[in-house]
Amino acid sequence: MLVDGASVGAVTSYTFSNVTANHTISATFAIDTYAITATSGANGSVTPAGPTTVPGTARRPTPSRCDRLPRRRRARRRRVAGPITTYTFSNVTANHTISATFAINTYTLTASAGANGSVTPAGTTT
Numbered sequence: 012m013l014v015d016g017a018s019v020g021a022v023t024s025y026t027f028s029n030v031t032a033n034h035t036i037s038a039t040f041a042i043d044t045y046a047i048t049a050t051s052g053a054n055g056s057v058t059p060a061g062p063t064t065v066p067g068t069a070r071r072p073t074p075s076r077c078d079r080l081p082r083r084r085r086a087r088r089r090r091v092a093g094p095i096t097t098y099t100f101s102n103v104t105a106n107h108t109i110s111a112t113f114a115i116n117t118y119t120l121t122a123s124a125g126a127n128g129s130v131t132p133a134g135t136t137t
Contacts, residue, residue, distance in 0.1 A: 013037040043067035047100055048108045055113030083131045 012020050012038050019025060027034055044064050049057045101105055117120050122130040 012039075045103050046106045047103070048106075049111070050108070051111040052113060054115050055111060057109070057111045065100070065103055067104055 012022055012025060014025060014060055023089060026035060043066070044093055045067050046062045046064055047061045049060055051057045051060065100109075117137050119135055123137050124130045124133065
């Protein structure tokens with residue numbers, strides 16, 4: 012924050028005392044950002060992989076109300092989303108991680124030969 016062109020640091024309030032002249036005050040604000048980290052196991056990949064910085068969407072209370080807000084602790088939950096192709100994080104107010112596990116599709120082939128010939132491998136192959 013700048014008061015009369017001079018920095019007073021990152022303060023949450025400033026009081027003018029004994030005002031006998033004009034003054035200026037200038038504040039700069041930044042959006043909170045959070046990291047969403049995506050990882051994947053073998054046989055597949057996620058896009059984008061690794062950490063991605065996203066802007067936060069939390070609404071903050073005004074300073075005059077901060078002292079009246081109850082303290083809440085948020086438990087970490089592990090969610091299993093099932094087979095999906097996309098996932099969207101909404102209302103981001105904290106760092107998140109997402110991990111994808113992939114399995115190879117398998118199929119069964121059954122081969123057999125009639126008279127006068129052969130196939131290799133014969134029988135059932137996965």
